[in-house]
Amino acid sequence: MASAQPGVHALKLQPPCVSHTLRNGSNFIKWDEDLSTVTPVTLHVDPHGFYLFWTDQNKDTELLDLTFVKDVRTGRSTKPPKEAKLRELLDVGNLVGRLENRMVTVVTASDLVNVGQLNFIASQEDEAKLWCEELFSLATNLLSHNLNRDHSLLKAYVKLTLQPNAEGKIPVKNIGRLFSSDRKRIENALESCKLPNGRVS
Known part of the structure; x- marks a missing residue:
């Protein structure tokens, strides 16, 4: 037809x-x-x-x-x-x-x-x-299981902000855990932004 x-x-x-x-x-x-x-x-x-x-x-x-x-x-x-x-x-x-x-x-x-x-x-x-x-x-939302690049970065950011330290700041070690396979790049990125980069591990 x-x-x-x-x-x-x-x-x-x-x-x-x-x-x-x-x-x-x-x-x-x-x-x-x-x-x-x-x-x-x-x-x-x-x-x-x-x-x-x-x-x-x-x-x-x-x-x-x-x-x-x-x-x-x-x-x-x-x-x-x-x-x-x-x-x-x-x-x-x-x-x-x-x-x-x-x-x-x-x-x-x-x-x-x-x-x-x-x-x-x-x-x-x-x-x-x-x-x-x-x-x-x-x-069970299908979009949550298939994030694009921007939403994947947003998800990583949200995870960091949900577990601040006692002063309400994001601990450097939490950033290290999130991107554990790239420790050196994390340290360089934090340093280039003039942020503390010690105790990444």
């Missing part, structure tokens, strides 16, 4: 859209079964949707590249802690809803073998559901 459409259609990809809730952050409890630890944290996602990061009460920040996230679960798909004492610490009376429905489990993998989980507890079921849905959407 002359009016038939071609078999291949252009797919319109949308860039990541980070909601105000994820950008502003929410209070969660991060728990670790192996270490039997419970830590209050504030979860955030940067405005570009590159990283999930959390800050504890000591202002220490950890981050996770969202392209390493393979799944985000809540409700029946999660595995509550087996240890009774840990479960008791998490299932406190002032939180609303069933423990499983307040859990957010982030499944990560850098390859097919090294699979891990991060476990968080929200204060309410609706909050856990919102974070679960939006994190999964960001993690």
Whole structure:
């Protein structure tokens, strides 16, 4: 038929859209079964949707590249802690809803073998559901997995700014870790910009 459409259609990809809730952050409890630890944290996602990061009460920040996230679960798909004492610490009376429905489990993998989980507890079921849905959407965005040069540089810059030192400045050693294969060029670039270049390693 002359009016038939071609078999291949252009797919319109949308860039990541980070909601105000994820950008502003929410209070969660991060728990670790192996270490039997419970830590209050504030979860955030940067405005570009590159990283999930959390800050504890000591202002220490950890981050996770969202392209390493393979799944985000809540409700029946999660595995509550087996240890009774840990479960008791998490299932406190002032939180609303069933423990499983307040859990957010982030499944990560850098390859097919090294699979891990991060476990968080929200204060309410609706909050856990919102974070679960939006994190999964960001993690599976095709544009995030296929960055152009400019966005790759922006992603590197965002990573550096998310982990400043106590003075709010970017440590030189963090730059070294980000570009570890090119230490000499890092030192030369920092020197040419009249920036500190010691302790790159």
